[in-house]
Amino acid sequence: MERVVRLTLLGLLLAFGTAAPIKEDWDIYSFHINSTVTSRYATTVITSRVVNRVDAQKEIHFQVRIPKNAFISKFRMRIEGEMYDGVVKAKEQAQQQYTEAVSRGESAGVISSVGRTLEEFKTSVTVAALQKVTFELTYEELLKRTLGKYELQIHARPMQPVKDFKMDVYINEKPGITFVQVKGGLSTNALANAVTKTHAHNQAWVHFYPTEQQQVNCCGEQGMNGDLVVAYDVNRDVSLGDIMVSGGYFVHHFAPSGLPPIPKNVVFIIDRSGSMHGNKMRQTRRALLHILGDLAEEDYFGLIIFDNSVSSWKRELSQANSENLAAAKEFARNIRDAGSTDINAAVLQGAEMLKRNPRDGSASLLILLTDGDPTSGVTNKERIQDNVRKAINKKYPLYCLGFGYDVNFEFLETMALENNGVARRIYEDSDADLQLQGFYEEVANPLLTDVIMIYVGGIDLTKTNFSQYYNGSEIVVAGLIDNNTETFTPRVVALSKSIKMEFESEKDSRLESTGTISDHHLQRVWAYLTVKQLLDKELQLSGAGKENVKKEALELSLKYSFVTQHTSMVVTKPPGENTQVLHKPKEGEKPSRHGHGQAGVGHGVRFGFAPPPPPARMQPPDYDDQSVMLFAGYNPVMAESQDDLQYDSLDFHSMNVPPTDISATEVPPTTQVPWHHKFLLGAENQTIPLCYDVSAKHLKLLQDPDTGLSVNGELRQSLQGGLQEIVIHYKNDQRIEVNTNSITVRDGQHVKAFHWGQDHATAGSATLILRDNEMDVSIGDTRIVILLHQRKGEKLLWPVLRQFPSGNNAEGILVAKPAVFSILQGTSLSARLRFHNREVTALRTSAVDYSKPFAPTLECWSVSPELALQKELSDFLVTQL
Template identity: 35%
Template sequence: MYIKVQPKQLVRHFEIDAHIFEPQGISMLDAEASFITNDLLGSALTKSFSGKKGHVSFKPSLDQQRSCPTCTDSLLNGDFTIVYDVNRESPGNVQVVNGYFVHFFAPQGLPVVPKNIVFVIDISGSMAGRKIHQTRDALLKILDDMKEDDYLNFILFSTHVTTWKDSLVQATPANLEEARMFVKNIRDEGMTNINDGLLRGVHMLKDARERHLVPERSTSILIMLTDGDANTGESRPQKIQENVRNAIGGKFPLYNLGFGNNLNYNFLETMALENNGLARRIYEDSDANLQLQGFYEEVANPLLTNVEVEYPENAILDLTKNNYPHFYDGSEIVVAGRLVDSDMNNFKADVKGHGALNDLTFTEEVDMKEMDAALKEQGYIFGNYIERLWAYLTIEQLLERRKNAFGEEKENLTAQALELSLKYHFVTPLTSMVVTKPEDNEDQTSIADKPGEATSVTPSMAYLTQQPSFPNPYYYVDGDPHFIIHVPGKNDTICFNIDEKPGTVLRLIQDPVTGITVTGQIIGDKGSGPSSGTGKTYFGKLGITNAWMDFRIEVTTEKIILGNGEALSTFRWLDTVTVTQTGLSVTINRKKNMVVSFGDGVKFVIVLHQVWKKHPVHQDFLGFYVVDSHRMSAQTHGLLGQFFRPFDFEVFDIRPGSDPTKPDATMVVKSHQLTVTRGSQKDYRKDTSVGTKVLCWFVHNNGEGLIDGVHTDYIVPSLF
């Protein structure tokens, strides 16, 4: 068990207290962390185990947490790790409760099965720049991790298909060095011919097996990386799927990696699932090469192939998936089911698979009476946990099969998954959300039928009409764009504009402690572009990320895209829906606004401003409001974020200005003396069409003297 420890401050009462119960008995228990010193090891950390029970306690005093005797910052920073082993030699673990069983299987110490791997890489023109560079970096690192028993080849596809070698070659030092030179010279060109690239890879793997060019006890793997849709050769997704499925014929898995967001991810995922593999989205970030390398590490060490998990005949009902083409080091097989006779005395499970050297069978036998007695000692932990785990796995596998089903089969799978979801109260794509369109009289739509969606959401059966409440203080940017800062100690407001060209992206908030970042991209009136120096400007796109939650939101005037790890969910401003997960809530109020909350203490509201579609000048834009920021750290910065910390200002010498209705004054703020003008802006939180008038002191010249540095310091290259 890994516990992230990073309090960022001294904690008066800090304690990690873990109680472990293992029915088969504990043989070893340890706890460690990189930040634990000898002093902490002796007095703050205690660990013990006996029989079926173990206990770990980590309770450092305030002084023990200090990074030095007089420091006020904490040395607690890293993973606190608890490891234990059980009194058994079998790599399996079976638990049976109330007629349901779950079987965990994770062998260790087995020799790695040699792999025959073909990388099918998209080098089309859309891969130009950072994508192709990061792909080269990842492939070079992967080559460093290749084992000499492995066989490999590279296939590059654009308009045409080229190969490194005519057939698979062994990963000898000489061949790996030649492969590195090949990878370093990969260049982008042409269009995207996915069909021919994949079929060439399939043929190469099958040919190597048929001609006995690779070891008999080896496993074949096909990995494809692309950043777009097929646009030359065979470009119909369903036809490509059919061609690849027929060519592979279930002989080996296909893993599809989708680079970036501008691709048909559903197509890649469906094709991978049809061929015993999976798909992953690689985000176009600075660490994309590490994402690619990380995926390879997951499949780099196959320990078993053709794994079958067998149970006594006629003794099991409703079994979840029990056959796996590959078992990789670091993964785990979990099978669950129901017993025909819950009063049986013994339960036996066999796991069979092909290893690197021979065929293996692992047998697990459970004395049911002995297990019942052990579980009663700690029954409150289990309850109906085993039954719920069986239901969870069953629903998950039904939904996965549903992705590749059509017609009556899809309806049956949907009905089964829905019935279990409702019975066990699971939040699933079938039960979690209904999008209501009260003005359009359209049918209600399940998120399960929306492309590329995999975010858990809460039920939203009725149209939301009540606006959320907004505690003070507040900060927002809206209109041209006008930045409005409410200063609670003064019960007054300061405002300023940022004048930049369309296309410019500004950093609004950045907090390294909470991991929250907010950016906004400027748009102009219709017909204006980056070279335009006239006309009004607005925010047309906003980006919100939480680095610690691996979550991002992209908001435009047309749609909202939620990214949770590799899963993407797309909503329209016509939707009314609430999306939730631990520590996060996103509510879209149809055609009005959306509310984003990170836990209790960080809340943003994004307001949609819509204009007449045929307006000759203006276009839709967004307003961004911070209505609760008290949980954000003192290190928060950005054009808005820097004002979350308390600051003071004085206004005096109020005098007539150039506009008789807007007096000028002198303001002293942050050791600067500025000339400011009394004006007003609009607050659109409660009324998106008319707004509420807000009086403020306007700071000229892009907030110069009020903001830290100059406004160009806040320009960033892209939304994320």
């Protein structure tokens, strides 16, 4: 069980070894991370484009950090118009290719462990003079819920400031999203206003768009090095949970709420051997004191300490009342390290303590903390595992916490899995005591025991029996439906304080295939979960059973192109380049920076790529921040030139948004159409936004008196709305004029003309990144994306403010604050809204949101512009561009 559920999107760096790149030699001109989380399953695509800027060939290294729980499913490079794919093969086949490469004096790339949650992928390629290379890596991960939330961690380390740096996260959850939080070092200080987020019912968007200057101001010429963490949770209104059905597969997320906590019996088994000397022992004592303070009075607990001998605070379990807790804390303060390690005797004594103290309506668990191998008493690991398995007899879980890198983690992991628990590494850092406390918090509140997931009509099921369900966690089961959804019946049976509980769907309700999930999506969730559980099962078996499970895990890994312990990725390269075989490291191996030479060096990840149906690569919506949900003209290709990497087709259904060219009202040419647009404005604590109509020609989009920056726009004469021209004014009377056909930069008498899709350009103090349907403008610490849509043969523009001016004096439509209102009463057609002390009736209508990909139509409450903006409309108009 993970301490915190994380989707570690990436830390991408392109560098020579560990040194920073020399910008005069080569430059990362585009660095994009797109992660789409659909029903807790995350697909992340990392794309980095690099140019060799000198008149000589250069070796360019590509490195990326990925979650340890993720499976890489695709890697490819585009060099001079040629695509080179990684290929997933069985480990033995890849090893043969690797050995042949080594015999020719070539090197082997690896993925190495780099810490608590990350692994590092590394490869390199030689790029000809003045040429570009595009790297693309795709990985997949099923998010786990921990302590009431899912967390997505983004670690960014490009090793240089990047002009076109973008991180986009799109979350789509059918039950609805209850909250979205953004935290981490990259969301604070100089980078704080580079983060934007939007949450609307069952979708959320987070964007991180720091300008190049902002990256320099924050972190110098070495570029950013830090984390962005996105946390969220979903609605849980149905006791049976969220069940998705599509393409013959189902995925069931079960996390009932409102259940009373079950009193627990917990025995802490603490290693005090000599290797725990110093900081380990101090941190353990500190964590234990905190944990004891968190026990509820209805809980019972025991303390066992061991080295080469075993002793306990009391022979029997003790109630967690104030008197016993005070005495137990005094005992914990005096634990000292000495002697060797008798794990067998200690765990057996803990199991015996629970056996002697049965309590109806309670949940029991053992928590073992050790930092080493068994060195006294029974030292044969298989025999210890057999003894512990017989003593526990599947009655309660055993959690094994391995302190530091010297511990035999595979031994602890196997012993935990055999007894319905998990193993967790505690890292020897300054926060080790917090890691211990954090783990305990995950299992501190059991809500159900003996959970059995039943699926009539379901086959090829993942794990369906769970010893305990804890508050803030989630049980996930996937499988195939044998016949059809009408005969498929899910049911959950469990115990709550010895009372049998059953969770079923409503009598008259039927499961229906969701139209928002593509058929292959649930299949990949099932495959991911099945492979993970097969790998865990393999650890617990021996002989023929072990080989059969290994074979099954290998076949699925190859079918779905997952890089696992049994597959490798062979990275093919241009003729004459080194062949690389990439390996997945085991948990517990020490971090390694390089992996050259013989197999196994560097704790590498074995990778390759076979071509099953690739995952749909869904670009997350360009949804604007906080207040204004304005425009989206999102190009799934997003390529700077025809030579750059082309993306696969997008699955529109899986994104729950229509394509760009959606139907619009046709207006006869003779009809006089006004300058008009229906704007969307986000609302605090409301999932349905406001919308308001503006009929005017020229709009004040942004005006920042602190920097002299202003952005004005001219509406189109069309019922579809949108802008036909945008003008950006900035320092020294410079301005950028943007229309649907071209871009013009004026600096006094000097005029420069650009066109859409031209790549990079500079315009005085402004940096322009020009794509086929997207223009990215950075001026100081402000970043504006102007998107180009085409609807029914007509082109239109709309701006999205990705980085707000750092001052507090900016005004205009782009920086309008979210509306604050409450709904007093409402129907499907209208609602009575309260704005401060004013009540109004609003009609429920819809508006096209151009700030999202494919311009979806959103429901909204229609009000006057003065009410939505809390100012007179005239404050947002200008007489000329």
